[in-house]
Amino acid sequence: MEANYPGMQVLLANNLMMAYNQAEAAQPVFAFVEDGFTKLPEFEMMLALFSALDTRWVAVMDDQAATPARKSSPLLNVGAGIFELTKSDHPRQFAQYFDMMVKAPRRDKPGQRRGVGAVATGSTDFKKFILVGSSTGGVEALRSLLVGFPAQCPPTLIVQHTGKNFGHGLVSLLDRVCAAKVVAAEEGMKLETGRIYVAAGQKRHMGVSQRKPMKTRLKEGPAISGHTPSVDALFTSAVPYGRDAVAAILTGMGQDGAKGLLALRKAGAATFAQDEKSSVVYGMPRVAWETGAAQKQVSLARMAGVLLQAAKG
Known part of the structure; x- marks a missing residue:
């Protein structure tokens, strides 16, 4: 296949972490993905990165009898990985998929960096800080959310459930699209306007200090919820705040998060909570709504x- 496309560079990866790092660095226009990778929870990170970079991809199954991951995964069942190939297919079929996907219309500026496309939000006279929690489907949801945050957004703290090795990748991905500065949460960071603190893929819980000035607190301990x-x-x-x-x-x-x-x-x-229609998985938001924890359900948009x-008070 390489012989038919002079100058094309092909990168190979035998695990998802390697694939993610290569994609982040090389920003490929297309990817063939072994279907087994798409069944891993951490593939959510790859999906979000592909979306940010406008990278097209096709899932490759072991054989025609295999059940594609998209049949059972809520992440893949919203339009990603529509086409499947098998490892026994003729190289010509791989080339056909490659041509079809690469020649499809693309965004003007794939992989836009911070400040590009952020929505206008009027006054930035914020008086409160923001807390966000998310899990399955949350990587893309956070990406969509933070595109709408201005450079001088309220101090924002985020907990996202993700694989232990993907915390840095998530921070980098969100920082790519957000006008504000997105950082990995560390102990004792003062909460500041224009900063978004992310805890993901780490062994410690993130919280806030009990005295002002407010700072991040990272604490080891058993899993909670x-x-x-x-x-x-x-x-x-x-x-307390x-x-x-x-x-x-x-x-x-x-x-x-519901409790x-x-x-x-109750503290004011x-x-x-995200509404059911815009949620990939309506689990955490459902519990928050049905227990009265959330005052209102809101679409992701x-x-x-x-x-x-x-946050303006």
Whole structure:
């Protein structure tokens, strides 16, 4: 196939972490992905990176009898990986898919960096800080959310459930699209305007200090609500600042965050949950809504504007 496309560079990866690092560095226009990779929870990161870079991809199954991952994965069942090849298919079929996908219309500027495409949000006179928790489907949801945040957004803390080796990749991915600065949460970081602190793929829970000036606190301990880091741990730590907080639960499996969100609401925080229609998995948001933890359900498309408006006090 390489002989038919002079100058084409081909990169090979035998694990998902290697594939992610290569894609982030090389920004490929197309990828063949072994279907087994697409069944891994961490493939959500690859999906978001492919979306950010406008990289087209095709899943390659072991044989025609195999069941494609998209049949059972909520992540892949929303339009990704529509086409499948098998390892026994003729190279000509691979070339046909390559031509079809590469020649399809592309965005003008794939992989746009921060500040490009951010929505106008009016005044940036924010008085409150923002807390966000997400799980399955959350990587792309966070990407969509943060595109709408201005450079001088309220201090924002995010817990995302992801693989242990993908925390740095998530920060880099979100920083690529966000006008504000996205950083990996570390111990003792002062909460500042224009900063977004992300805890993902690490062994410690993120919270906030109990005294002002507010700082990040990272604490080792057993899993809370089945996760480390835990959304419940983050939300619960902010209860003393309830009236100064705005919190939201995005798409995800399970119920992590619902108890903490309820405690925040009782403490005077503005609380929201992503609605069912825009959620990849309506698990965490459902529990938050049905238990009364969320005051309102909001579509992903409207979430950034709602959170920013609430943060103005």
